[in-house]
Amino acid sequence: MLSFVVRRLLATVLVLVAASFVVYNLTANYGDPLADLKGSKAPNRQELIDQRIEMLNLNEPSIVRYVYWLGGAAKCLIGQCDLGQSYIRGNQPVTEALASAAGSTIQLITVSTIVAIVFGVAVGMITALRQYSGFDYTVTFFTFVLYSLPVFWVAVLLKEFGAIRFNDFMANPAIPWWGYAIVGLIFGVTLMSIVGGPSRTRLLSFGIGAVASVGILLVLVLTGWFQRPTVGIIGILITGAAITVVVSLLSTGLKNRRALMAAGATVVVWAALWQPLQFLFFYVPQYWVLLVLAIVAIGIGVLSGMVFGRDDKRELARTAAIVSVLTYLVVVVDRVLLVFPDYTQRIPLKNGIIATIGATTPGLRGDIWFQMLDSFAHLLLPTIALTLISFAAYTRYARSSLLEVMNLDYVRTARAKGLTERTVIMRHAFRNAMIPIATIVALDIGALIGGAVITEEVFAWQGMGQLFVQGLDHTDVNLVMGFFLLTGVVAVIFNILADIVYAALDPRIRVS
Known part of the structure; x- marks a missing residue:
């Protein structure tokens, strides 16, 4: 059982790294995170632009920024997650935004x-x-x-x-x-x-x-x-x-x-x-x-x-x-x-x-x-x-x-x-x-943790779905990637649990 879980986790890490690389670069090149400041009439507009460029490392290519983000995400393995800051939420750490939204969605x-x-x-x-x-x-x-x-x-x-x-x-x-x-x-x-x-x-x-x-x-x-x-x-x-x-x-x-x-x-x-x-x-x-x-x-x-x-x-x-x-x-x-x-x-x-x-x-x-x-x-x-x-x-x-x-x-x-x-x-x-049914439950929970976007919109429920939409609309890459990482990990965990449930339901199946 333990060897099966370890092998599945190692394979999943490789998949998540490859998928996160694609999602990060697609999101980073999707829009302009400086669009709201460029259209601003504030007297310190240039100063605000320079601060955001420095905070988000926008002077670096998207591939280099992805490496920085991946290094912070890797710290989650030792309990010190650093997924950056969300500029659309007042420079709030992404981990705090995810904790609040995930709690609402899970509820x-x-x-x-x-x-x-x-x-x-x-x-x-x-x-x-x-x-x-x-x-x-x-x-x-x-x-x-x-x-x-x-x-x-x-x-x-x-x-x-x-x-x-x-x-x-x-x-x-x-x-x-x-x-x-x-x-x-x-x-x-x-x-x-x-x-x-x-x-x-x-x-x-x-x-x-x-x-x-x-x-x-x-x-x-x-x-x-x-x-x-x-x-x-x-x-x-x-x-x-x-x-x-x-x-x-x-x-x-x-x-x-x-x-x-x-x-x-x-x-x-x-x-x-x-x-x-x-x-x-x-x-x-x-x-x-x-x-x-x-x-x-x-x-x-x-x-x-x-x-x-x-x-x-x-x-x-x-x-x-x-x-x-x-x-x-x-x-x-x-x-x-x-x-x-x-x-x-x-x-x-x-x-x-x-x-x-x-x-x-x-x-x-x-x-x-x-x-x-x-x-x-x-x-x-x-x-x-x-x-x-x-x-x-x-x-x-x-x-x-x-x-x-x-x-x-x-x-x-x-x-x-x-x-x-x-x-x-x-x-x-x-x-x-x-x-x-065990397979369907695992897939459904993995999908629902991403947020029922439409339901959350109708009932003004600030959950994961709304978090993702806001991040995508404003090209807040850190927020989108935090959402991707959390939902990806949850989906992986529940798929492993589904395999274990198979063995509990059918004695002919052995997890090995």
């Missing part, structure tokens, strides 16, 4: 990428298992529509309906009768399509989905939940029970009672800890507390699996740990929602909290709960915009990959042995079906 793409992968793969698997059904045709239609939509148009629609209209609704959360009818119809049809089966089962599923969705929405409106949203102990128990069912269904199957008991026990523990944790969250509002509690959540799940498990303790511990962590996240969400009324009084918005520009609210002060809620309000729309497009791609890839695997001999052999359909799909077919 933007992390959630959207995770959500797109999880839901895209899940929906793709369901459509593959329900091939040529009404649900399959419907999902296929909508994924093709989403995949073909221009992201800037999606972003503008989200601003109108996801922010402006929703904020108006939050100011007066009243739903007309036809709103309940539409919600019930959507959820009823969705549940009916997913469950499938004979007509009686479909009608029963439709009725359950429609009545449950309308009932929940009606309760939220009547109790004023939209003005003071919260989860509470009851919400934690209900949400935890749903998480237990879903995770157990995928991991051990619902017939494994001990697995359900182990996972359910973790939900009960977090419900019991809800009240004491409120005091901890109030007096010690620190991020390290959340990290420690996440580790504790894993420990609770492992301990529960060991208590209820027999020969399958490892499997039960894994299932209970996943349920415990997800339930813990629900507890954190509940604590964040407690500051919602105060937050809506402090933000400079007339109605609602969904922001349309920027990454944070300027001048907003508060503890970590305010910061987390403010980040969510600003991240929501750009995250949805990126997720919708990526979701469509992952759904199609997951569907085609699983369909191909399900027709292979070893899957038929597993069924012939009498294994349950869940075991055949999750333990045999799913892992191999994820191999192509």
Whole structure:
């Protein structure tokens, strides 16, 4: 493994050096970095020009300047990066500009990428298992529509309906009768399509989905939940029970009672800890507390699996740990929602909290709960915009990959042995079906770290994409090369990780 990584890194260094040489010289000869000063009427114009020429070594040929830049970039290997200064950002060191922009971009793409992968793969698997059904045709239609939509148009629609209209609704959360009818119809049809089966089962599923969705929405409106949203102990128990069912269904199957008991026990523990944790969250509002509690959540799940498990303790511990962590996240969400009324009084918005520009609210002060809620309000729309497009791609890839695997001999052999359909799909077919997805994920993350330029432009998000565009427009070579170096290194790292994931997914593959 180590020799493989070292060889890949050495080969990558040579590629990056060759590519950076080409990009540097193309950028250096693309425009004039002195254009803004030459058109200036400042009395010290010549002095400013001479200062910039000296700072950027413009008296030297572009090849010589590249050697200087490469020497500074090589210092990154010893932790002393010197990528020059960006003249369009007030002579700010490029490393500082990259750190700020990369943090914003990573914050933007992390959630959207995770959500797109999880839901895209899940929906793709369901459509593959329900091939040529009404649900399959419907999902296929909508994924093709989403995949073909221009992201800037999606972003503008989200601003109108996801922010402006929703904020108006939050100011007066009243739903007309036809709103309940539409919600019930959507959820009823969705549940009916997913469950499938004979007509009686479909009608029963439709009725359950429609009545449950309308009932929940009606309760939220009547109790004023939209003005003071919260989860509470009851919400934690209900949400935890749903998480237990879903995770157990995928991991051990619902017939494994001990697995359900182990996972359910973790939900009960977090419900019991809800009240004491409120005091901890109030007096010690620190991020390290959340990290420690996440580790504790894993420990609770492992301990529960060991208590209820027999020969399958490892499997039960894994299932209970996943349920415990997800339930813990629900507890954190509940604590964040407690500051919602105060937050809506402090933000400079007339109605609602969904922001349309920027990454944070300027001048907003508060503890970590305010910061987390403010980040969510600003991240929501750009995250949805990126997720919708990526979701469509992952759904199609997951569907085609699983369909191909399900027709292979070893899957038929597993069924012939009498294994349950869940075991055949999750333990045999799913892992191999994820191999192509691993490649796509690695490429997507490597590309997204460069910044979703259009999305960042629409939502005024100062990330890597905007940094690159600014540097290219003003021929700021140091800024462009800093962007190139960071995105190139990230792309290389994730491609190596993809190769390692191959070996984890398929035992026949050996990284050597």
